[in-house]
Amino acid sequence: MALIVQKFGGTSMGSIERIRLVAQRVLEEKEKGNQVVVVVSAMAGETDRLIELVKSITPEPNERDMDFVVSTGEQVSAGLLSITLNHLGHPAVALSGWQAGIKTDDAFTKARIISIDTERILKHLKEGKIVVITGFQGITEEGEITTLGRGGSDTSAVALAAALNADRCDIYTDVDGVYTADPRIVPEARKIPVLSYEEMLELASLGAKVLQIRSVEFAMKYKVPLRVRSTFQPDEGTLIKEEDETMERVVVRGIAHNKNEARITVVRVPDKPGIAAKLFDALAEANIPVDMIVQNVSVDGYTDISFTVDKNDAQKAEKITQKVAQEIGAREVIRDDKIAKVSIVGLGMRSHAGVAGKVFETLANYGINILMISTSEIKISCIIDEKFTELAVRVLHEAFGLDKEH
Amino acid sequence: MALIVQKFGGTSMGSIERIRLVAQRVLEEKEKGNQVVVVVSAMAGETDRLIELVKSITPEPNERDMDFVVSTGEQVSAGLLSITLNHLGHPAVALSGWQAGIKTDDAFTKARIISIDTERILKHLKEGKIVVITGFQGITEEGEITTLGRGGSDTSAVALAAALNADRCDIYTDVDGVYTADPRIVPEARKIPVLSYEEMLELASLGAKVLQIRSVEFAMKYKVPLRVRSTFQPDEGTLIKEEDETMERVVVRGIAHNKNEARITVVRVPDKPGIAAKLFDALAEANIPVDMIVQNVSVDGYTDISFTVDKNDAQKAEKITQKVAQEIGAREVIRDDKIAKVSIVGLGMRSHAGVAGKVFETLANYGINILMISTSEIKISCIIDEKFTELAVRVLHEAFGLDKEH
Structure with missing residues (x-):
């Protein structure tokens, strides 16, 4: 008898x-004879309706009461599912975050799970019940209701799977798995049957919006096998699990793209120690996450520094950078919102040489200029002109044979 | 510094x-410098919306999960009020039933409050906060969410007032107090400034739908002064409190009427011991509450028994009565749905003779036949033909001078 955690999102509910x-x-x-714990999101649109109600009072509500209100969405959907299961003759029970023992810190509206006291869940499982739990929420040590922030239900599911030592965590959604590229751009994209946590993390953070990044990190940390599958189609979906020896055989697993970044370049910066620190400290202080950073080789004591930030932060980042640029005597600051990041990801890149060269050559063959490059052990990211995004994804997908069975 | 509990219903929210x-x-x-605890109902229509959602799954949902779902209505409204108060610069905190320590039995959908652990409420009051609490709900010893049944928020408010030893419990509603008669029938009806719990109980159970009966019983038991007042008009409303010596001076406090009963008569019952018991045991077993019972003097070994039940139970009660009538050899069973009960209530009736006579005489003067009579220390109820209801209320109201200042 296995213990399976299933998670259903708002569209499914x-x-x-x-x-x-x-x-x-x-x-x-x-x-199948398994024990089942189900984690649910609020019915589609309900969380937005509640947030709108709150925001119609004030655009800046106190976050403690905001969570108190917004957390009711999952309570309704969990109750409705449990009622449905009971009606079909299968004993079930709905538990809210606090009833399920999900303890969080007190960062209201974006709390983090600290621990899960599984006693009550285990008691109901032992009674043969299906346990339906509200995602997206928990309780502080002081007994205050918290929410985990958007997409938090994935994290709830994975955290519960870890705490219960579940055999698998199935994330049901409206897509049927993780693809080698966005199928809306590459019709030949294939569903990936199995991949590693590391690959999924790179794909997730690079723009494949299937899973919340934090939930993948959690699954990796606690070695919970994750399956992404569709509520609406019977299909095994994509399994995300610990790396094994077979996985490295695939050099490139998939291609991700992201149009939500902007590039800022500081031109002719005096190349002295502490200059870069000054700039990035200022951005960190303003709570602006920086993604890629590239600094050219210094020529006659001057250099150029380029970096990318989320488009939503671009204007603010530009202002801060201009202020710092003046202080450090740089010539000017250039901002470019019309860029895209295209990334190829695969465990096999560790042991295969020549992957980077093939990327650069492929893009060059189509006249696509590379503006910035960043690499890790298992990925290569290129910043290019936004208008080439789809073309770049398609030609790289073909060049690495991702349209063919491996 | 006084401690005031305020309760606001669904229309107010x-x-x-x-x-x-x-x-x-x-x-x-x-x-005014007072400490304030606020108890709220769900926004008007919200509880019905949630019940409909549940009933669209099955007309007979399991009640445990039903309460889990339905209790969210108050959580939303309590949160919204607390957000509003905080936004206006007044520290407030919203607490759900379980957070406020409201312990109930496990009779889901109609639970009764057993005790209230006020520690958390008192802590917040001490911090200078306004405490907003969800009405209508509590938690069992096992940590299950319960609801108190329709109108339960009144009971929540009174129970909290009792547990907190509050100076007063103000029930805010869409009427501005308790009247000497229904103002829609008697335009001269006057608002009653003060009355006793006993009088309110008789008026409430006799059809004046201002307050939930259970909440008045609770207030009486714990001696909590209750005020019924309007959210929408500045007015002191009606104060309901312990009897004092001045109250008996008013012979008749008010007139209530109820068109929701039906009368069943068993004709020519053999007058033997145990016959009435047989009938009313059968009705009790079917869970049908009986209101008035009248048995005539026995003539030549036979008697007639009449009783009234709620119109919703009338058909079921008639069937049961027919079965018993056959067994005990009665002649026939007659059911009459076209009746009304008109009652006059007042503490002064205890010490004033002649009230009953005046009632009978007044009705007789207008040709209104009395079908059944029932009296208690502080009330006289008459069953009459339904078509005379409004006339009876008006002439009694005038006869006892209720349209004039006392």
Whole structure:
């Protein structure tokens, strides 16, 4: 008998009809003889409705009461699923975050799970019940209700799977798995049957919006096998698990792209120690995360520094950079919002030489200029002109044979 | 510094605009230097919406999960009020039933409050905060969420007032107090400034739908002064409190009427011991509450038994009565749905003779036949033909001078 944690998102819980379909997915797992814990999001649109209600009072509500209100969305959907399961003759019980023992810190609206006291869940599982738990929420040591921030239900599911030592955590969503590239751009993109946590993290943070990054980190830390699959189609989806020896055979697993960054360049910076620190300290102080940083070789005591930030932060970052540029005597600051990041990811890159060269050559063959490059052990990211994004993804997908069975 | 508990119903909490008005009522009390605990219902229509959602899955949902879902309505409204108060610069905190320490039995959907652990409420009051608490709900010893049944927020408020030893419990609603009769029937009806718990109980159970009966019983038991007042008009409303010596001076406090009963008569019952017991045991077993019972004097070994039940139970009660009538050899069973109960209530009736006579005489003067009579120390109820209801209320109201200042 295995213990399976299933997670269903807002679209899957969007109506009474869809909740009936979710109940079917739950019962399929239960009828295999498994113990099942289900984590649910609020019905699609409900969290937004509650936030709007709150914001119609004031755009800056106190966050403690905000969480108190917004957390009710999952309580309703969890209750409705449990009622459906009971109605179908299968004993089930709905638990809120606090009832399920999900303890968090007190960073309201973006709390982090600290620990899970599984006693009550285990008691209900022992009674043969399906346990339906509200995602996205927990309780502080002082008994205050918290929420985990957008997408937090994935994290709830993985954290519960870790705490319960579950055999698997299935993330049900409206796509049927992780693809070698965005199928809307590359029609030949193939579903990836298995990949490692590290690869998924690179793909997730690079723009494949299938899973919340934090939930993948959590799964990796506690070695919880994750499966991404569709609520609406019977399919095994994509399994994300610990690296094994077979995985390195695939050089490139997938290609991600991201149009949500902007590049800022500080031109002709005096190349003295502490200059870069001054700039990036100022950005950190303003709570602006920086993604890629490239500094050219110094020529006659001057250098150029380029970096990328999220487009939403670009204007603010530009202002701060201009101020610092003046202080350090740089010539000017240039901001470019029309860029894209295209990345190839694969464990096999560790042991295969020539991957970077093939990327650069492929892009060059199509006249695509590379503005910045950044690499890690298992990925290569290139910043290019935004207008080439789709073309770059397609030609790289073909060049690395991702359209073919491995 | 007094401690005041205020309760606001669903109509008062019906929109963001109305919640702003409620916040004003709260702050008026706070600004007098008082400590304030606020108990709220769900926004008007919200509880019905949630029940409908649940009932669209199955007409017979399991009640435990039903309460889990339905209790969210108050959590939203309490949060919204607390956000409004904080936004206006007054520290406030919203607490759910379980956070406020409201312990109940486990009779889901109609739970009863067993005790209240006030520690957390008192802590927040000490910090100078306004404490906003969800009405209508609590938690069992096992940590399950319960609801108290329709109108339960009144009971929550009174129970909290009792547990906190509050100086007063103000029930804010959409009427501005308790009247000598229904003002829609008697335009001359006057608002009653003060009355006793006993009088309110008789008026409440006789059809004046201002307060939930259980909440008045609770207030009486714990001697909590209750005030019924309007959210929408500045007015002292009606104070309901312990009897004092001045109250008996008013012979008749008010007139209530109820068109929701039906009368069943068993004709020519053999007058033997145990016959009435047989009938009313059968009704009790079917869970049908009986209101008035009248048995005539026995003539030649036979008697007639009449009783009234709620109209919703009338058909079921008739069937049961017919079965018993056959067994005991009665002649026939007659059911009459076209009746009304008109009652006059007043503490002064204890010490004033002639009240009953005046009632009978007044009704007789207008050709109104009395079908059944029932009396207690402080009330006289008459069952009459339904079509005379309004006339009876009006002429009794005039006969006892209720339209004049006392």
